[in-house]
Amino acid sequence: MKKIHLLFTLIPLFFSCNDSGVSNNNPFVPNYTFSMDLNMNLPTYSNLKFVSNAVYVPNIGARGVIVFNTASGYNAFDAACPNQALSDCSTMSINGINAVCGCDNVTYSLFTGQSNLQYPMKQYRVQVNGDILRVFN
Numbered sequence: 001m002k003k004i005h006l007l008f009t010l011i012p013l014f015f016s017c018n019d020s021g022v023s024n025n026n027p028f029v030p031n032y033t034f035s036m037d038l039n040m041n042l043p044t045y046s047n048l049k050f051v052s053n054a055v056y057v058p059n060i061g062a063r064g065v066i067v068f069n070t071a072s073g074y075n076a077f078d079a080a081c082p083n084q085a086l087s088d089c090s091t092m093s094i095n096g097i098n099a100v101c102g103c104d105n106v107t108y109s110l111f112t113g114q115s116n117l118q119y120p121m122k123q124y125r126v127q128v129n130g131d132i133l134r135v136f137n
Contacts (some may be wrong), residue, residue, distance in 0.1 A: 029080045029122045030065045031064050035136035036060055038067065048074070048133065052111055053065050054094045057135075063091040065124065065135060068110040073109055074128065077121035081106070092121075 024031075036046045036057065047053040051071040056079060058064040063080035081090040081101035089103040099109045099121065106115050113121035127134040 026082055026119050028085055032061050034060055038133040040131045052097050074126040076124040076126045082119040082121050083117045
């Protein structure tokens, strides 16, 4: 009986959830809880139906959210420069398949959120339901 109990105790360790090792902790970008739905049938978000297009959504998260179509799904990142303290220049802008920090002109890939600096862009979750994207954290 003790062996069965031990087995059931150890099983969760082998099958526990994995967050792919990505850390979303960043000392410059605060954590905000939100959920928003984007209807890609509306003109504001219709570009997201096409690969390598991005849309900026203001007034969500720290500095707004950038949503990007990667062809294999969607990425959503906070538009706050991940390696700068929040300031007047710390909102990133979209430049093709990249986001550019207004403070230091560092470029971040919208496919990965990475640059050559310490912190990547703060990433949010995206669920697809037909033409509706739900972005949340």
